Amino acid sequence: MLCGNTRDNLLIARAAHATPQLFDPLDVVSCGECASAWFPEARVANVDYLSTEDTTGDPWFEYFIDHYLELVNGLDWKVPLLEQLPFDRFGRVLEVGCGVGVTLDFCRVVWGADVVGLEPSAYGRWGRRLLDLDVRPSYMADLLAGADERFDLIYSTEVIEHVADPVQFLREARSLLTDDGVLMLTTPRAESLTPDTPLGPLYGALSAGAHYFLPSAGQLESIARRAGFTWCSITPAGVSHVAVLAGRPVDISSWEGRADRIADYYAVRARTPSPERPRCQLGASINHYVTASQQSRTIDPRHWVEIRRGVIEHFGVDLDDPRPHLAEIEQTTSLFEMGAVLPFNIAAALYWHARELRASGRSPGHYGALAMLLTSHGLSVDYRQLWTMRPLFELLGDPGAPVGNDELSSALLDRAHKIAAGVPELADEVPPQVVVPGSAPPRRPWVPAPARRSVRFVLRHQRALAARLRL
């Protein structure tokens, strides 16, 4: 618990562990004092992220990185949050838990900032190699122990809830800030734990087995003040809090309409060769096409020609005649297999290309129908595509979607519609993961589990570790 209160605590849910075959569902308890939620069993049941850089033996790991770079790097929501801050004065920027570091790369390319990332996992190594970023496999304590480095902005999204001692985490961040430095964080909020929150976001917010707590807004502010921050702004964004913490007032503007410079970032990245993994540059080019289209910017028709040429060169697939590859696409059984056949973000580009053609008075061709086939198949084989493909799937299902009536389009749509019958709804995501009996959480007084239960967790945890280390 975050405030030390031991009275009037309520069991509000039981959440399936991230490794359900090894751990029982975990209690989620709401604090009677500060309304934060926490997992009393987290200290014994939480599984650490692999802090190794060794990914040998995982044949799909490289596709994981491509997926991250091409689709799920968080720019779409992190950039608007960061650009609401007075970024002109951020000369040095640190991200704690930066993954591959795409947002940091944005701060470097678009803001012109000096950037450092901390990421102990293998993602960090790939960020160093593919984006040529200063990503270090270390923690804030290592920075504090080393050379005297200070930052004007430190940000950390969805990280603090993975840390057993959040006050210490914030103290370390504060020590790394310049005098008028700013810390921005996001973390799941306790207020989102209601039966009205859809299962998918709810499961992400809980992440039982990885998270220690979900603070209430009041408790987050209290923790920040204990760590020495004298100025706090905490606002909700979806299932998370956005906290801006500093030693003096920070001028925060609205985050709406602040995604426009993502297209500028991709324009630069699309011109930057990536010799080690050429699809990285192609992915940036595709994302530039998509983000510029979304903002109704004028697009040079040669851009699509370059994308088509890149897909032929690196994937051997001609988007103008996909027929020889349809069987191969439909035989893939996972997100990563699909990403080995075509770029992860190509469906969105096909959709925008079809729209572009129709807007200029031409036929949208088969591109919209091919996008429909890719999204239908992707959603039917791997729920992980729900976040990225479901919105596009819905756009394509709209009566006004840019879908041609030529023979190839009809053939592609036929195939797509057969597959689409099995596509899950967004609210269906990962069905059995959260155990919330009935329509409302079981609100009843919480009493600490007997020690016996903790012992069982420890034993299981050791078995899980042994399995992972192949002991």
Ligand SMILES: [Zn+2]
């Ligand atoms: Zn509390």
